[in-house]
Amino acid sequence: MKGVGLVFFPAFDWCITPDHPEREERLLYTRDQIEEEGLLDLPEFREYRPRLAESRELSRAHVFVPDIKAHVTESHLVAAGGAIAAADLVLDGKEERACALVRPPGHHSMRFVHGSRGFCLVNNEAVMVEHIRHRLGPQAKIAIVDTDVHHGDGTQDIYYNDPNVLHISLHQDGRTLYPGTGFAHERGGPGAFGLTVNIPLPPGTGDAGVLYVIEKLVLPILHDWQPDLVINGAGQDNHFTDPLANMEVTAQGYARLTELLKPDIVVLEGGYSVEGALPYVNLGILLALAGLDYSRVVEPGLARVRPHQSQAVSDSIARLVGQLGEMWAQRGDADLEAHFGFGRSQFFQRQRMIYYDTAGITETQINSIRLCASCPGWELAVSRSDRYTFATTAVLLPWNACPQCRAEAEAAYEEHCQAGKAKRVVFCDLPNDKILEFTK
Amino acid sequence: MAESVAQAFVKQLCDAINSLYAELEGQPVYTLAEFLEAPNLRPELITCLGTPAPAFGPLVGKALNLPVEILPYSASANAVGAAAARPTIGLTLYADTALRTLSIPEMGLFEEITRPALFDRRRARAVALEKLREYAREAGLADPQEMDIVAEESFNVVRGFYTVGRIFNLQAQVRPGARRITGREEQR
Numbered sequence: 001m002k003g004v005g006l007v008f009f010p011a012f013d014w015c016i017t018p019d020h021p022e023r024e025e026r027l028l029y030t031r032d033q034i035e036e037e038g039l040l041d042l043p044e045f046r047e048y049r050p051r052l053a054e055s056r057e058l059s060r061a062h063v064f065v066p067d068i069k070a071h072v073t074e075s076h077l078v079a080a081g082g083a084i085a086a087a088d089l090v091l092d093g094k095e096e097r098a099c100a101l102v103r104p105p106g107h108h109s110m111r112f113v114h115g116s117r118g119f120c121l122v123n124n125e126a127v128m129v130e131h132i133r134h135r136l137g138p139q140a141k142i143a144i145v146d147t148d149v150h151h152g153d154g155t156q157d158i159y160y161n162d163p164n165v166l167h168i169s170l171h172q173d174g175r176t177l178y179p180g181t182g183f184a185h186e187r188g189g190p191g192a193f194g195l196t197v198n199i200p201l202p203p204g205t206g207d208a209g210v211l212y213v214i215e216k217l218v219l220p221i222l223h224d225w226q227p228d229l230v231i232n233g234a235g236q237d238n239h240f241t242d243p244l245a246n247m248e249v250t251a252q253g254y255a256r257l258t259e260l261l262k263p264d265i266v267v268l269e270g271g272y273s274v275e276g277a278l279p280y281v282n283l284g285i286l287l288a289l290a291g292l293d294y295s296r297v298v299e300p301g302l303a304r305v306r307p308h309q310s311q312a313v314s315d316s317i318a319r320l321v322g323q324l325g326e327m328w329a330q331r332g333d334a335d336l337e338a339h340f341g342f343g344r345s346q347f348f349q350r351q352r353m354i355y356y357d358t359a360g361i362t363e364t365q366i367n368s369i370r371l372c373a374s375c376p377g378w379e380l381a382v383s384r385s386d387r388y389t390f391a392t393t394a395v396l397l398p399w400n401a402c403p404q405c406r407a408e409a410e411a412a413y414e415e416h417c418q419a420g421k422a423k424r425v426v427f428c429d430l431p432n433d434k435i436l437e438f439t440k
Numbered sequence: 441m442a443e444s445v446a447q448a449f450v451k452q453l454c455d456a457i458n459s460l461y462a463e464l465e466g467q468p469v470y471t472l473a474e475f476l477e478a479p480n481l482r483p484e485l486i487t488c489l490g491t492p493a494p495a496f497g498p499l500v501g502k503a504l505n506l507p508v509e510i511l512p513y514s515a516s517a518n519a520v521g522a523a524a525a526r527p528t529i530g531l532t533l534y535a536d537t538a539l540r541t542l543s544i545p546e547m548g549l550f551e552e553i554t555r556p557a558l559f560d561r562r563r564a565r566a567v568a569l570e571k572l573r574e575y576a577r578e579a580g581l582a583d584p585q586e587m588d589i590v591a592e593e594s595f596n597v598v599r600g601f602y603t604v605g606r607i608f609n610l611q612a613q614v615r616p617g618a619r620r621i622t623g624r625e626e627q628r
Contacts, residue, residue, distance in 0.1 A: 008468060008470070009468075009470065009475070010470050011471065011472055012471045012593065012595070013471040013472050013473055014472055018596070019603070024595060024596070025595040025596060025598075028595055031470065048466070049466055049467075049469070050475075074472055074476060075472055078472065243600075243601070274598075
């Protein structure tokens with residue numbers, strides 16, 4: 001019988017610092033809960049070991065500055081490898097669905113990595129998605145629904161201009177919470193406009209609000225776009241007991257969300273209420289994934305507090321969902337010339353400052369995307385930070401690149417290697433799964 | 441006919457051996473140390489005992505491509521093993537310095553930790569071994585010489601944003617093994 005494959009790796013002997021909220025015992029109470037409830041005795045569940053991700057697999061999603069060895073520990077490789085192992089269970093047809101409960105999390109890690117941001121260093125989901133595409137081929141359509149309370153800015157950054165990856169992030173409004181981004185107007189690059197969908201929810205959103213968003217917005221979008229796989233980045237910090245955020249969601253809400261979304265693969269993201277939320281939310285998610293009754297999963301915290309969503313919050317969510325629904329429906333009619341300069345220039349350029357809260361680094365990045373009518377367009381990015389002040393240049397050739405973009409990107413790589421302005425030039429050739437590197 | 445029955449039996453045996461190792465290797469581990477230092481468990485030698493050992497041992501060895509050792513007195517080796525096995529016993533210690541409780545369920549023991557600040561990993565190990573000696577004696581084992589801590593975990597207990605204690609979870613065991621059967625016993 002096919003069921004739910006669980007890749008559980010709590011890394012009890014790894015942490016950023018002993019007093020950090022992403023702590024060693026973060027999944028301890030979850031393990032106890034799974035054991036005590038006898039979940040693994042049910043025929044629907046099987047537990048699997050993670051594997052170590054290879055640095056080659058990480059390089060498909062990231063450019064590390066100065067290099068991979070400077071940042072990545074074995075724990076990151078096991079977390080990313082755990083996500084890959086979960087994906088393989090589904091792709092190999094061993095299990096119907098899979099869930100990777102691994103740490104540290106990853107959704108704040110962007111293409112360039114100068115250090116840790118938001119407790120994340122390696123984007124487990126992105127590394128997994130690249131592995132999946134490598135197996136299924138470039139036409140595979142993958143939807144990522146990020147239900148962590150924080151904006152999935154790292155995953156958004158990696159797939160901002162990718163027309164075969166739909167990134168939907170539900171999160172507490174960036175004006176009130178780290179990382180301060182994820183607004184409705186961030187809708188994707190010139191090659192994938194409309195395929196980044198941000199749903200910034202007001203603080204105080206409860207089960208009713210989150211489920212309303214799923215039913216009225218996320219499910220219709222998924223139905224419309226018809227992905228081959230749905231991945232859920234399941235952060236558990238929308239819970240009413242979470243110490244870092246201000247939402248009112250319960251384990252029942254999370255379980256119902258999972259039941260509605262029916263993700264093929266679930267990857268754990270954040271969630272820092274290690275005793276009050278995680279054991280119950282994880283249990284609810286796992287039961288819902290297996291199609292089992294979760295109605296008795298009640299966290300003890302509910303005896304003291306009754307989470308409540310105010311009418312004002314409900315009204316504001318209804319308005320937001322209405323607007324975002326329209327934006328989705330009309331994404332094809334958008335004036336791309338006004339947005340990106342199609343017809344006026346060859347490149348769309350943005351300049352950004354990116355703050356790494358965990359590592360205390362500020363990065364500046366200039367990113368140019370070739371405006372191409374027949375493919376998403378190759379990219380050139382130059383990145384520096386106050387920790388690594390030299391320039392690192394990356395030339396990115398996307399999946400489904402057209403021959404002209406390939407020729408231009410290859411020429412650009414040569415040119416940047418010879419110009420010698422950057423200390424390191426990296427060429428990510430995603431279609432051929434090849435990474436070239438030049439170091440001065 | 442007899443040949444094909446024997447072949448089928450050997451195949452079943454080999455499948456069982458392989459799936460046992462696959463299960464052992466696939467067993468979940470929860471720390472990096474265990475994950476990275478997973479020992480190679482694959483066998484290098486097949487040791488056969490039991491009455492049919494001389495008949496089937498070589499066939500199994502050939503199927504698994506491993507050298508085979510047929511134990512002397514293989515027909516009665518099981519009985520000899522049972523007689524020589526050293527009795528063993530184990531217990532689980534759970535201590536929570538925030539709650540100031542220490543318990544050993546096997547012994548029905550619940551104690552208060554009187555000085556939680558001083559209760560560290562070394563102390564937890566010492567208590568587990570001391571209680572194991574007591575437990576073994578109660579169970580009628582001769583004073584055990586070799587005792588091991590076979591599993592150990594410890595975690596901070598955090599309330600709000602402060603560490604208020606530590607949880608220890610240990611398993612201690614009298615080392616199992618075989619004792620030498622003396623000549624006198626043999627004569628009896």
